Amino acid sequence: METKSKVLIVGATGHLGKRLVRASLDQGHETYVLQRPEIGVDIEKVQRLLSFKKLGAHLVTGSFNDHKSLVEAVKKVDVVISIVSGELHPTSHKLLLQLKLVEAIKEAGNVKRFLPSEFGTDPSRMADAMEPGRVTFDDKMVVRKAIEDAGIPFTYVSANCFAGIFVGGLCQIGSILPSRDSVVLFGDGNQKSIFVDEDDVAAYTIKTIDDPRTLNKTLYIRPPANILSQREVMGLWEKLIGKELQKSSLSEQEFLDSLKDKEFVLKAVMTHFYHFFFEGCLENFEIGDDAEEACNLYPDVKYTTVEDYLKQYL
Template structure:
């Protein structure tokens, strides 16, 4: 039987939002897995220290350094307002430095993560799904791409040894996950047999929120404005010379649709 040597995978920001899913996916696919963390994380956060010990027990090698990592928008394309603009500009500069240095890369454009946005039906100032009324930015008809964090991680890890992703942007754009806020609310209403009062907020009102809200709300309003009003996740076609789409490369992976993801919040 042919033995296939899996690439070693170094995951940066392993205690972060996507990092945990990446570790899980890497281990499940049999890759020698390394986690890059800051020593201060272990010293100052007992819960994260316990998590790191669990990773070590699972066979993950822990390394102590720090580098930036990237998931979310395609930072070379997205048009977004401050304060999010400056954050994404840093990622864009890192991309440029990587290209100029001739370092092989695959950038992941994962779009929106489901746990944050679907758990509140796209509302910024909410800690959960409302019972009576839902605030919808714009007219609610702008398409946005929202993906399961587990799917994002699986696609990312599979891309590691795939020559088709060499020096390319891997876009995670499953067809069933292109949805509008109106559609997402309708999905929820169908699942729960409840009707929510839809309160539509104009773009002008959202811009005022970005200017007047206390931190960190302006950042999240800027993200929401780019997605739910301007459609920045869906408003371009993939340039095949620089990018590839995850579901086209890996059609065997059954990704979770937005409609299915909502089940976890019922």
């Protein structure tokens, strides 16, 4: 019988973290969740942690401010998955908290795979990204360097656009529900992006942890049916609701001009949209020998198509 890895998930109460916990348990892994004292009186997070316990996960106390506690938590498992939020703030670099996790993994010496908090655009391809959004990519690359310098076995996961954020809002900035009236196209709306249901991201991610084919590689999640343009996503929604949306278009220059007076967080988000929907950065390259494609490796995962994802909003 195949031996399953023991998994520690750091950041389990978040949007993707809770899905990783469920996927790990569903795939038969003994699953540990880091319970950080910093959670304070956040009742929603506490209740989520308790729900993981009911599902069979183990809660283990540890803090980024207590190196010894992190080492002890890491020693309980074979695999560590971090899903620390990359909070967009001019002075906050929460992703760099993972450097403390790298030090704990290095000292523990027992971890056979570390998956750092990436799960979006491959940061190694974003060296020319615009400020201020590029801070996310830069911080992820700092963490990558620390992992590789420490000789820690890794898998990086590039999951592209989360469906809940991009499909739900028809790729509109500041919206996560599909309009039944009007939409704004970025340019001609024909640049391809890649959209992935967050539950599918979790399922593919957990598949990698005992797979030698993904060791020290990047896993790209690129469901073929979900490589679509903004215009195509809107077209699927129009077909479902039986109505054509009123469309306007924002040119590249108009979009760039609109960035000038935006506050930091919104400006950072908009620069990401620029790279996705004007430059097509998610789909305009071939993956190399140091990477694998999730749908090819794991055809047994029946991913959710964009069209099926949109049906829940009817």
